[in-house]
Amino acid sequence: MGRKPNYKDExxxxxxxKRLRELRLEKGVTQESLAYSTDxxxxxxxxxxxxxxxxxxxxxxxxxxxxxxxxKDFFDFKKESVQK
Amino acid sequence: MGRKPNYKDExxxxxxxKRLRELRLEKGVTQESLAYSTDxxxxxxxxxxxxxxxxxxxxxxxxxxxxxxxxKDFFDFKKESVQK
Numbered sequence: 787m788g789r790k791p792n793y794k795d796e797x798x799x800x801x802x803x804k805r806l807r808e809l810r811l812e813k814g815v816t817q818e819s820l821a822y823s824t825d826x827x828x829x830x831x832x833x834x835x836x837x838x839x840x841x842x843x844x845x846x847x848x849x850x851x852x853x854x855x856x857x858k859d860f861f862d863f864k865k866e867s868v869q870k
Numbered sequence: 871m872g873r874k875p876n877y878k879d880e881x882x883x884x885x886x887x888k889r890l891r892e893l894r895l896e897k898g899v900t901q902e903s904l905a906y907s908t909d910x911x912x913x914x915x916x917x918x919x920x921x922x923x924x925x926x927x928x929x930x931x932x933x934x935x936x937x938x939x940x941x942k943d944f945f946d947f948k949k950e951s952v953q954k
């Protein structure tokens with residue numbers, strides 16, 4: 787990805803993970819089922835939801851189509867990210 | 871990232887790249903300036919905007935804070951992603 791391929795916005799990932807969990811539960815989808823549909827390991831779903839690891843933008847679309855929501859729904863929160 | 875770390879939603883990445891470009895131009899920010907602020911190579915900004923490569927969710931937050939927009943603004947489009 788370039789000079790900072792592993793750039794990580796900890797606060798952002800926590801907020802994204804929390805939204806993923808909220809939307810998943812709203813849709814009555816288990817972590818197991820989301821893991822199966824997205825071909826990710828169950829442990830990764832858990833780690834993404836806890837904001838421990840991120841995912842690529844492509845997975846935002848995959849999560850959205852799997853849960854039947856819009857990609858932007860995952861970013862429906864106010865985030866005071868720490869300026870650089 | 872698991873069984874499909876390199877999963878790529880081509881249509882989604884094109885739509886995201888297009889939005890990034892639109893928002894960048896709306897804010898009067900050059901590719902060079904965005905590259906400098908995000909510590910990415912100029913070529914990567916171009917490739918992301920053309921949907922050739924993706925980025926991580928953390929970069930969505932970085933692009934948003936750099937351009938002064940909300941992360942969800944990058945996903946403000948209807949995407950008929952191809953179902954699996």
